[in-house]
Amino acid sequence: MKGTRAAGRRNRLAAVTGTVKVLAVCVLFLTAQFGPIAQASARSPADAASPTDTAVAQAVDDSRSYILDSPNRTGDHWASNISMGGLRPWDLRYTIEYALVLERLGIDSESKRRAVEYVLQRRQPDGGWNDTIANYAGLLLLSELDGEYQAERRAIRSELDRANASLVDVEAETPRDEIFLYRTRLFYTLMDERRSAGELFPNETLKELPGLLLLTPAFEGEFSPTDHAVNHNALDTMISLNVLSLEVRSNVSTDEEDAKEALTEVLLKRRQTSGAWATAFDTMYAVLALHEAGYEVDDDPIRIATRWLEENRQAPSGRFVAFRTPVWDTAWTVQALTSSGLSPDNETVKDAAQWLVDARTTTNVYRTRRNLTLDRPPLPFRSHYGHGWSYKPELQSNWGETAVVTRTLAPYDEMVVADSVTFLFDVQNEDGTWSTWSTDFDPLNESEQSDLREELDRGLYRTLFGDEPVPGTNGHVLMSLGAHGYTVENNASVRAAVDYLLGARDRTEMWPAKWGVRYTYGTSRVIQGLVGVGVDPNRPEIQEAAAALVERQNPDGGWGEGILEGGTFPGWDDAQYLSAPSTPEQTAWALQALLAAGYSPDHPAVRAGVQYLLDTQRPDGSWAASPVMYQGAPPTYVDEAWTQAAALLALSAYADAAGVDTSPDRPGPADESLPVPPWLVANLLVLAVAVAIVVRLREQP
Structure with missing residues (x-):
């Protein structure tokens, strides 16, 4: 009897084992056939952003949050202790x-x-x-x-x-x-x-x-x-x-x-x-x-x-503060915030825009609001004094700052903007260029020029007695005019400036600038300005300048450029690109130039530059500021507010080109955890049934 029962149990186990094997084969077959399809479907871009896109969107969020709560923000505007x-x-x-x-x-x-x-x-x-x-x-x-x-x-x-x-x-x-x-x-x-x-x-x-x-x-x-x-x-x-x-x-x-x-x-x-x-x-x-x-x-x-x-003009440390540039800092910050997806109707942004309107050189509102001491306008120093902006309120206007602010205010006060655009045309030099502070400034006769050139270093002479057109400033102006609908097709003044810029590159194949060091910043402003007024980005001048930037990209994916500090003041014809360690600002400027020149967001140089910005962003959402601001000659300056705006502008430009939504009210990120697919549920049920049968049979005598 024992032998008969044992033989029966062996037969039942063999049958069940055979059944389980068949079920296991079915499970393996189903997994092989449908598992990869289901997994691929769960990981498709339609369901979850790629890591790079997610990282860019998060970096923009963090940067925007830092700027809005920045120590550089003073009520309704931003200003760094430079x-x-x-x-x-x-x-x-x-x-x-x-x-x-x-x-x-x-x-x-x-x-x-x-x-x-x-x-x-x-x-x-x-x-x-x-x-x-x-x-x-x-x-x-x-x-x-x-x-x-x-x-x-x-x-x-x-x-x-x-x-x-x-x-x-x-x-x-x-x-x-x-x-x-x-x-x-x-x-x-x-x-x-x-x-x-x-x-x-x-x-x-x-x-x-x-x-x-x-x-x-x-x-x-x-x-x-x-x-x-x-x-x-x-x-x-x-x-x-x-x-x-x-x-x-x-x-x-x-x-x-x-x-x-x-x-x-x-x-x-x-x-x-x-x-x-x-x-x-x-x-x-x-x-x-x-x-x-x-x-x-x-x-x-x-x-x-x-x-x-x-x-x-004294920092908490006791340091004498060289400059504070609230107009410059606020204008670029507002541009960065709105480019990242923050609405121009956001209250913080609107307050900053109103501050810029009030800070215009000829505006009496700023003096009234601040209850300032001298109840008179400052003494003008030239015929073209007002109707624009300088780097701080009440100071005589300059053309670069006026262009940046006029572009920033495009969504707001139409009367102020229209007046300021007219002012930009009024201060254009006769040859179609823009200088920095003045128009057709040529105060000395040939004899006086000769005497002073013998007395002075070339760069010091230019600083004291000249105001030559600078390509970067002309790029600023074209960026502004393009934002207001002026193009090479509909405006002769724009065409004159474009003609100047297309012939203004030097042997570096790039354009120099004032305000930012030097070829990186100038090339970025000029390319954006030219494209902004309708110049074909495929023109050889633009593509050659962009390629020159790519050639100077550092191995870490960023860009860095220095200036000569010894010897003479550098003139605009001192054509040297001095490679230096990468900085967030110069990387941001280069990225803006490449994207404006039509480079794909998937271009290796662009992706490497974006990754550099992601890697160097600090936990609080900011980037370390570098001494990359200057006035055409040493020294250089550190402007923390400008640094944050530059990096955010570049990431926002990349996100726009890559189709990454960075607006603060976008839908939250999809749940990236993989759902349990139906085929896996069915397989598990089959295995559970098989195991239950085996256990039941083992319990029988």
Whole structure:
């Protein structure tokens, strides 16, 4: 009986096992036939975004969130505390000068204490600041302060001795170093009784720098603020240095005394309505000049200006802030936010747009809202003064800033925009180009030009007495005009500018710029401007420039470009692309250029550039800012708000080209977890039945 039951059980098990094997074969067959199809269907782009698209959309979200909550945002606009970069300690030098001015004025304030603390924190433990000019200026500062700084002074002197340096004989390496050195010697002449103008300025060199003003027709007779020969952005400081040089000299003629009084009066008239001058530097030197000319610290011109510096031009660290560019920062930020999908009707964006409208140079609203001090417009310096924007409210307008803001305001105030577009055409040079600050600026006759060119470095001559057209600025203007419907087909002024740009490349096959370093930024602005006014992106000039950018892409996928800091000021014909480590800003500019030139978002250079931006974005959604802003010559500047706007603009342009939705109100990401397919459910049920049968049979005797 036992043998019979065992044999029966073996037969039943064999039958069930055979059945299970058949079922298993069926399962394998179904899996092989339908599994891959179902898996492929679940992973198709229709159901889930590719990792790159998801990463780009997330990066845009994070960037937008950071910008909206950025520390650079001040109420209804954005503005960075701009710092200086490059090989020299520009911020340190200016902060020392600021502390020296306050010390000379006898102002013992918290602002001065913070500036001194900033300076001391950056000193090497066994010496000074590894910079001869900063060492001499800092040594004078510590010698004038009430405090125990003997050890610090000894260490600084030791560093100067090791370098065999002399304040009289030290030679400046660059023109800007020469200007710093000139001012340092002026401070010593004013504040150190052991030093005289005759010692520190031998051979009449005290007259040379500010005396350039007197070589021009601007001071023949009564000074004309709208017809002077020196470029406006150098004028205020030049006047201040002239006043100071006349104060410290011992052999001043009667005519020179009269000139000093006239210059002082002009300096007072050139204040902005805030009571300060055009820039923080101008304000600092103007205050010192007025003090030496006899004004007291409690007199309004000095009291108001020093308060403005303390409240507006000092970072929390104590650093003297070189510039703040709220108009520039706000305009680019608004463009970046709207390009990323934020509606122009968003309240934050609308408030910023209104701030830009109010900040126009000729607008009285800004003065009223800010309750500023001087109830008058600032003294104009040229015939084309207003109707545009500068990098900060109330400053004389420039064409690049006006173009950027006019493009930003396109969705808003039609009257203001139309007026500003007309203004851009009004300030176009006769040859169809745009300069930066002025129109057809050619103030000197051939004899005067020859004399000054012998006196000055080429780049310094251009800075003081020229305002040449720059391709990057012309790109800005065309970007704006194109956004308002002006093209090569319907406007002769646009055609003239396009003709200029198509012939303005140099041997790099690219275009240079002011404001951003240098060929990367210029080429980006020009390509976008040309395409924006209807130029075929397949034109050889555009494609060759784009290819030149691709050739200079770094192995990490980004772009980086530097500038020469030694020797002369670079001119626009100094055609060198200086490769440098990648930066987020320059990578963003290059990507914008390539996409505008028609490169596919799948092009390897574009994808690598986008990946670089994704890889370098920080957890809070921002990118590290780099010193890539400049005015055509050293130093370079770090503008954190501009950095964030540039990166967001580039990612948004890529997303638009690749069809990636980055709007903040887009549907949430699809559930990327794979659903359980029906074929798998059926297979599992079959296996479950088979297992149950086997278990049941094993339980039977």
